[in-house]
Amino acid sequence: MKVRLDQDRCVSSGQCVLNAPAVFDQRDEDGVAVLLVADPDEDQADDVRQAAALCPALAILVEE
Amino acid sequence: MVHDTLAAFPMSRAARCPFDPPPGLHDLRDQARLTRVRLWDGSTPWLVTRHAEQRALLADPRVSSDATRPGYPFPGPARPGADKIGFILMDDPEHARLRRMVTAPFAIRRVEALRPAVQKIVDDLIDDLLAGPKPVDLVEAFALPVPSLVICRLLGVPYADHDLFQSHSRNLISRSVPVEERNASFRALHDYLSRLLEQKVTRPGDDLLSQLVARVEAGELTLADAAGIGVLLLIAGHETTANMIALGTLVLLEQPDQLALLRDGEDPKLVAGAVEELLRFLNITHTGLRRVALADIEIAGVIVRAGEGLIFANDIANRDPDAFPEPAALDLTRDARRHVAFGFGVHQCLGQPLARMELQVVYSTLYRRIPTLRRATGLDDIPFKNDGQVYGVYELPVSW
Numbered sequence: 052m053k054v055r056l057d058q059d060r061c062v063s064s065g066q067c068v069l070n071a072p073a074v075f076d077q078r079d080e081d082g083v084a085v086l087l088v089a090d091p092d093e094d095q096a097d098d099v100r101q102a103a104a105l106c107p108a109l110a111i112l113v114e115e
Numbered sequence: 116m117v118h119d120t121l122a123a124f125p126m127s128r129a130a131r132c133p134f135d136p137p138p139g140l141h142d143l144r145d146q147a148r149l150t151r152v153r154l155w156d157g158s159t160p161w162l163v164t165r166h167a168e169q170r171a172l173l174a175d176p177r178v179s180s181d182a183t184r185p186g187y188p189f190p191g192p193a194r195p196g197a198d199k200i201g202f203i204l205m206d207d208p209e210h211a212r213l214r215r216m217v218t219a220p221f222a223i224r225r226v227e228a229l230r231p232a233v234q235k236i237v238d239d240l241i242d243d244l245l246a247g248p249k250p251v252d253l254v255e256a257f258a259l260p261v262p263s264l265v266i267c268r269l270l271g272v273p274y275a276d277h278d279l280f281q282s283h284s285r286n287l288i289s290r291s292v293p294v295e296e297r298n299a300s301f302r303a304l305h306d307y308l309s310r311l312l313e314q315k316v317t318r319p320g321d322d323l324l325s326q327l328v329a330r331v332e333a334g335e336l337t338l339a340d341a342a343g344i345g346v347l348l349l350i351a352g353h354e355t356t357a358n359m360i361a362l363g364t365l366v367l368l369e370q371p372d373q374l375a376l377l378r379d380g381e382d383p384k385l386v387a388g389a390v391e392e393l394l395r396f397l398n399i400t401h402t403g404l405r406r407v408a409l410a411d412i413e414i415a416g417v418i419v420r421a422g423e424g425l426i427f428a429n430d431i432a433n434r435d436p437d438a439f440p441e442p443a444a445l446d447l448t449r450d451a452r453r454h455v456a457f458g459f460g461v462h463q464c465l466g467q468p469l470a471r472m473e474l475q476v477v478y479s480t481l482y483r484r485i486p487t488l489r490r491a492t493g494l495d496d497i498p499f500k501n502d503g504q505v506y507g508v509y510e511l512p513v514s515w
């Protein structure tokens with residue numbers, strides 16, 4: 052699985068950090084999401100799919 | 116087109132079902148995914164009824180929050196200038212620029228760092244409840260103070276002024292208060308925030324308003340805009356969460372098996388899931404999210420024309436059987452995370468991490484510490500906020 056994050060679209064909702072904390076973090080200055088792992092392991096896959104589905108700004112792109 | 120037969124919106128709930136969306140809304144939902152309704156001023160915007168279309172359109176850049184555009188479906192005669200109440204009635208890029216000025220304290224890590232302080236606020240208020248007379252109004256003594264204390268601390272607003280900002284907020288989000296009075300309340304809140312911001316120029320604190328003052332001094336923001344953002348955060352920060360606390364407690368008292376899950380469970384995951392389910396089930400923003408189309412949009416077999424209004428009834432979308440099996444059941448163990456109680460798209464609730472954390476602390480503490488908590492009056496005697504833009508109860512007398 053490959054993950055891409057478009058920080059320009061991010062609205063700092065925190066949904067990705069809540070649902071996939073091993074893969075996403077937030078910047079201190081404005082809460083914009085940061086991608087920690089671009090090619091997460093299989094055991095993270097469900098969390099990442101969940102985060103992408105919940106991202107209100109459609110900023111997370113998952114390629115299986 | 117003849118619009119005489121269109122359903123009026125908003126609709127009334129059934130008297131015996133204070134926790135469910137209006138029956139008429141269920142009917143519309145079953146008839147069409149998008150349908151026209153008639154508003155108080157005779158305008159006939161689209162009502163979007165289904166979960167899938169709500170998510171698609173709320174995240175569509177051709178759908179605008181700009182209330183200065185013709186066709187925007189106002190909930191009533193009060194017409195706040197889009198530039199006056201923070202960024203909620205603006206579009207990107209200006210919306211994004213202003214929103215990002217205040218996102219930092221709502222990041223998950225920052226909100227988690229506040230959890231012990233919120234736990235203490237909740238515990239202290241429960242100590243006071245237990246030491247005080249009963250029955251007591253849970254709204255006044257608990258549901259309103261918890262989020263008010265928290266947002267005051269975060270913004271740097273003195274809690275001693277809570278009578279002032281709570282009463283003006285109540286006016287502003289009521290549908291029954293006359294326009295002049297609501298406008299006066301808005302001006303009073305705006306003036307109040309302006310004065311606070313001016314005080315923070317000389318005496319800055321470790322709070323969000325002081326950070327806005329720094330933006331004003333750097334020339335990135337006018338004082339009026341900063342005050343508008345302050346008004347938005349202050350109102351949204353306490354009224355919504357307060358209603359979730361009181362209404363959530365009431366529905367749990369009606370469904371003791373569900374309440375028992377929170378009272379007897381230890382698992383933070385269960386508590387977090389319960390909060391999502393209560394947000395879905397109660398969906399307190401019951402007059403719908405308002406937008407206007409910027410271009411012709413083809414969706415679900417209809418064409419929404421540029422300039423037409425759109426209303427997203429998120430209460431009925433949260434009861435969509437395609438998104439949530441057995442949607443009419445309150446089931447704290449279900450996965451309700453896809454709810455749209457915080458909206459969707461770039462305007463999705465800024466305060467959601469804070470609201471979640473506050474509700475997790477409240478729901479996991481109140482029923483454990485007062486296990487015999489009960490309604491002190493009949494359900495029929497509880498005054499529901501049917502006239503509010505945000506649903507809830509005006510009073511909830513409880514005993515134990």
Ligand code: HEM
Pocket residue numbers: 180202203204214266347348351352353355356359399400404405455456457458459461462463464465466467469470
């Ligand atoms: C359970 C409690 C809450 C609920 C149900 C709720 C619901 C919502 C909803 C539905 C929206 C979207 C409006 C739209 O798209 O037009 C929204 C936006 C917003 N909420 Fe909340 N909210 C809650 C708590 C809070 C708290 C605690 C704060 C602040 C501390 C807050 C601040 C905001 C702000 C600033 C916006 C505007 C965001 C934007 O336009 O970008 N909310 N909220």
Ligand code: SF4
Pocket residue numbers: 056060061062063064065066067068075082083084102105106107108109110111
């Ligand atoms: S879920 Fe989307 S909008 Fe929210 S913080 Fe993550 S990337 Fe940003």
